[in-house]
Amino acid sequence: MDDLARLDLNMLTALRALLEERSVSRAAARLGVGQPAASSALQRLRTHFDDPLLVRSGNTFELSALAASLLGAVEQALATAEEIFLRETRFDPKTSTRTFRIMVADVALVGLGELLIPAMTDAPEVRLDFVALTDAAIRDIEQTLRAVDALVVPRGIIAGFPAMDLWTERWVFMVGERAAVGSRLTKQRLEQMTWITTYHGGTSPVAATFEAWNIRSRIRVTVPSYVVLPMLLASSTEHVAIVQESLARRLEPLGGVRVFPAPPEAADRMVALWWHPTHERDAGHAWLRQRILEVSEDRREGRAGRGRRDPP
The missing domain is CATH 3.40.190.10 (Periplasmic binding protein-like II)
Structure with missing residues (x-):
C-alpha cells in the first residue's frame, strides 16, 4: 500500500491513451495536453516499467509484448475507478446526459x-x-x-x-413455404433437414431441441442475426430454423415461410x-x-x- 501511495495514478489515463492510440500526438489530443506533456508521460512510464511500451515500426508505433499484455488490465482498472469515483449517487432523468x-x-x-x-x-x-x-x-x-x-x-x-x-420466450420451428413437410413437422423429417442457426453452443435452443428429441445435429449455416433467418429460409426447401415465436409471428405474414410449434420437450426460456x-x-x-x-x-x-x- 505504501508503494501504491507513492504512485501517480493519473498516469493510468496517460498509459491507456498511449497504448490505445499508439501515437504520442494522438494521445496528447485525446488527453487534452500538449505533445511535450504526452512525451514526458511516455518517458516516465518507460522508466517505471523498464520497457519501451511503444516500438517504432517504420512510420508507426507498435505495442511491445509487455504493453500488449497491459492493455486489458489498464482498461479494467480505469473502468473500476470510474465506477467508484464517478458513480451517480443521485440521478435525475430530466437533466442527466448519461x-x-x-x-x-x-x-x-x-x-x-x-x-x-x-x-x-x-x-x-x-x-x-x-x-x-x-x-x-x-x-x-x-x-x-x-x-x-x-x-x-x-x-x-x-x-x-x-x-x-x-419475459418468457417460446420457440417455434420455421421452414420455407416450399419445404415438403406436410401439415406437421415430424422428428423424422427434422432429421432429414439441415439447420440454419445463429448459435449452436450447448446452451442454445437448437442444442436443447436436439437433446430433447435425440436428433443428430445437421447444422450447415450459422448467421449473425435472427432477423435474417426467414429471408434465408424462404428460398430453401430443405432448411429449418428454431426461432422465437414473437419474431416468427411478426414475419410470417410477409410470406415465404411456415411456422410449426416446437416439441413440448423444448422448454420456454426466461x-x-x-x-x-x-x-x-x-x-x-x-x-x-x-x-x-x-x-x-x-x-x-x-x-x-x-x-x-x-x-x-
Missing part, C-alpha cells in the same frame, strides 16, 4: 426497444446505446459485463451475476437482464433497471407498442 450501453440480440432488441424507447420521454438527454450480442461476449462474461451496463440473454446461458427476469455487481448501488443504473422492469411487464401483458403505462 449513456447506457445494453448488449442484446436483435430479436430481443425488437421486443425491448419498442417499449423502452417510447418510455424515455421523461429523460430527454439520456441515450441508449444498444450493442450487438456475440458468442465471444458470452465466453468472457466477466469482461463483457464490465464493458456494458446490462446484458439481455435467456437464463441458463450465464450464471453468478445479478439478474432480473423480463429472458433476463444481467449486470455486473459494481452497478448495484448506482442510482442511474437502478433507474434504468426499474424502467426496463416496467416495460417488460407491458410486454408480458401484451401491451407492446402502446407506450409506457401510467405509474401506479
